Amino acid sequence: MSNKVALPSDTVRPLYRRVMSNRRLDILHRVTVRFIYIAALPFTAGALLTRFALYYTYEKPVKRLERKRLEREIINAELSGFIFSDTD
Numbered sequence: 001m002s003n004k005v006a007l008p009s010d011t012v013r014p015l016y017r018r019v020m021s022n023r024r025l026d027i028l029h030r031v032t033v034r035f036i037y038i039a040a041l042p043f044t045a046g047a048l049l050t051r052f053a054l055y056y057t058y059e060k061p062v063k064r065l066e067r068k069r070l071e072r073e074i075i076n077a078e079l080s081g082f083i084f085s086d087t088d
Contacts, residue, residue, distance in 0.1 A: 016025070 020028070
């Protein structure tokens with residue numbers, strides 16, 4: 001048996017290659033992609049759908065009623081003699 005001493009190589013390996021093997025990088029990539037598809041995307045879609053449903057169920061009707069009330073008040077004020085616009 002001969003004792004071979006490893007000589008320093010001219011190429012410098014990237015840090016992630018020195019820390020992790022290809023197998024570990026593949027596992028990390030697979031776990032990350034699965035997390036995005038299985039957890040992050042459905043969670044985001046569910047949150048958006050809930051937000052839209054709440055908006056159309058609660059906020060939009062309230063805004064519509066408030067707009068109608070304001071229009072009625074303006075019409076009543078104009079009928080009673082107040083002038084809101086300069087279009088004469």
